[in-house]
Amino acid sequence: MEGSASGKFSGYSCLFMISFLMVCLGVRSQLTTDFYNESCPNLLTIVRKAVKNAIKTETRMAASLVRLHFHDCFVNGCDGSVLLDGSDGEKSALPNLNSVRGFDVVDTIxxxxxxxxxGVVSCADILAIAARDSVLLSGGNTWKVFLGRRDGLVANQTGANNGLPFPTDSLDTITQKFANVGLNQTDVVSLSGAHTIGLARCTTFSSRLFNFSGTGAADSTMDTEMVSDLQTLCPQSGDGNTTTSLDQNSTDLFDNHYFKNLLVGKGLLSSDQILFTGDAAASTTKSLVQNYSSDSGLFFSDFTNSMIKMGNINPKTGSNGEIRTNCRVVNS
Known part of the structure; x- marks a missing residue:
């Protein structure tokens, strides 16, 4: 825990290194951290500079770039399919429509x-690097990104609609969607910690704010003062597009405050708060939330492992896929 004996933290560090090495060994056969060392030696510097400029222009962009990588990997694997334009693309899927953003930044990178x-670096790899840099530049941890993905040739709108978690999903549903892509419940909780940065639209949590008569909160697990503030920000007559911070206490800093909020009923989305107070949370995710809330080092370690695991969901390598010249369209 923060402020605890150094021996205990060293134990966590040792466990992290062991699990990190295990993750590395699992992905090394397909992806490597030095994939572009010869073919594009300045790649990491180029991406870091562009991400830094984008966040300087709009702080929210850090969260948007992390989310793009997440929403890409959960559909067809990490293949850049979320970037493809078209009315039948993943951009138009319900979890993404008027929600995922940052495409112009990816174009610039x-x-x-x-x-x-x-013709060397894939759009899928750019998303993975940009997500890592977004976390680091927001005050979070860093890790070596495994690279060598190629870009997919098709988008999968149906897969996005069915596979991406919704903010109103039950914990069992979220857990199953993660399991479908090879991620476990620790990954559910640690990756949810990315909500320590970024914004959410009123429409994603307004169902928690008003009961049937419109006179009180529909969700008793939300802090009453927070409910009152959000009812003012997000009136029932509003259009639902007003935004507020996912982490009400630490908006732009990547830290473990997200988990501290859950302990006191200040999770913004239902899918956030159920990690601690949902019926299924008592024997599963609740203890992880408690541990991460008191130990930022443990959260960062698990988050790193989960990001590496997520980045290795069904990558296209070798002769599979292509290196897109324009991330929005397949090569002609």
């Missing part, structure tokens, strides 16, 4: 990378 190393 891709343009800079193409200028330095034409």
């Amino acid at each position: 891709k343009s800079s990378v193409e200028s330095a190393c034409p």
Whole structure:
């Protein structure tokens, strides 16, 4: 725990290193951290500079880029399919419509990378690097990104509708959606911690704010003062597009405050709060929330492992897929 004996933290560090090495060994056969060392040696510097500029322009962009990587990997694997334009694309799926963002930033990064190393770096790999840099530049931890993904040739709107978690899903449903792509319940909780940065639209949590008569809260697990503030921000007559911070106490800093909020009923989304107070949470996710709330080092370690695991969901490698010149369309 923060402020506890150094020996205990060292124990966590040792466990982290062991699990990190196990994760690394699992992905090394397909992806490597030095994949572009010769073909595009300045890649990481180029991406870091572009992400830094984007966050400087709009702090929220850090969360948006992390979310893009998440929403890409959960559909067809980490293959850049979320970036493809088209009315039948993943951008138009219900979990993504008017929600996922940052496509212009990815275009800017891709343009800079193409200028330095034409036809070499995939859009899927750019998403993975940008997500890591977004966490780091927001005050979070860093990790070596495994690279070598190729871009997919098709989007999967149906897969996005069925496979991506919704903010109103039950814990069992969320857990199953994670399991469907090879992630476990520790991954559910640690990756949810990315909600320590970013914003959410009123429409994603308004069902928690008003009961049938419109006179009180529909969800008794939410802090009453927070309910009152959000009812003012998100009136029933509103259009639902007003935004507020996912982490009401630490908006732009990547830390463990998200988990501290859950302990006192200040999780914004239903899918956040059920990690601690849902019926299924008592024997599963609740203890993880408690541990992460008191030990930021443990959260960062588990988050790193989960991001590496997520980044290795069905990557296209070798001759499978392509290296898109434009992330929005397949090569002609």
